[in-house]
Amino acid sequence: MGEIVRYDGKQKKISHFLIEKWAAQGRLVPFCPEVAGGLNTPRPSAEIVNGDGWDVLEQRAWLKTSRGGDVTQFFIEGALLALELVRRHAIKIAILKEKSPSCASNFIYDGSFEKRLVPGIGVAAAVLRGEKLLVFSENELEKVALALEATF
Numbered sequence: 001m002g003e004i005v006r007y008d009g010k011q012k013k014i015s016h017f018l019i020e021k022w023a024a025q026g027r028l029v030p031f032c033p034e035v036a037g038g039l040n041t042p043r044p045s046a047e048i049v050n051g052d053g054w055d056v057l058e059q060r061a062w063l064k065t066s067r068g069g070d071v072t073q074f075f076i077e078g079a080l081l082a083l084e085l086v087r088r089h090a091i092k093i094a095i096l097k098e099k100s101p102s103c104a105s106n107f108i109y110d111g112s113f114e115k116r117l118v119p120g121i122g123v124a125a126a127v128l129r130g131e132k133l134l135v136f137s138e139n140e141l142e143k144v145a146l147a148l149e150a151t152f
Helices: 017-024 053-057 072-089 123-130 141-151
Strands: 046-049 062-065 093-096 107-109 117-119 134-137
Touching: 017 141, 046 053, 046 107, 053 072, 053 123, 062 072, 072 123, 093 123, 093 141, 123 134, 134 141
Parallel strands: 093 134
Antiparallel strands: 046 062, 107 117
């Protein structure tokens, strides 16, 4: 959405006619689980070690920063705050940032900090899918449009 919440402090706005349309309609609720969970911007990059978001929730995996710090609790707290927001606004569909350790819905980095992608889901995405939300990446906006037509 263009908010400065990325780990590196850079802005990453999604420029797409559907995003602009939904924003104009007031249908979007911007939220960053990592910042909401207590992490600063900028911050060291983080990756899930030994699994994906489902594994983090089951305490089989954890999140470490590029500096070696454990930030698992920040990611879990942010995911729970995202769930609270979803419930408060009766949200049924989420569009989340692919490759993010919080928001990825298809691919995450493998925990090696070598920029290797593996199939997996982020922590917040796992929490939201666990609540039966339809979770999509920013690369799947046409699928979101179809889901909106079918849902509403």
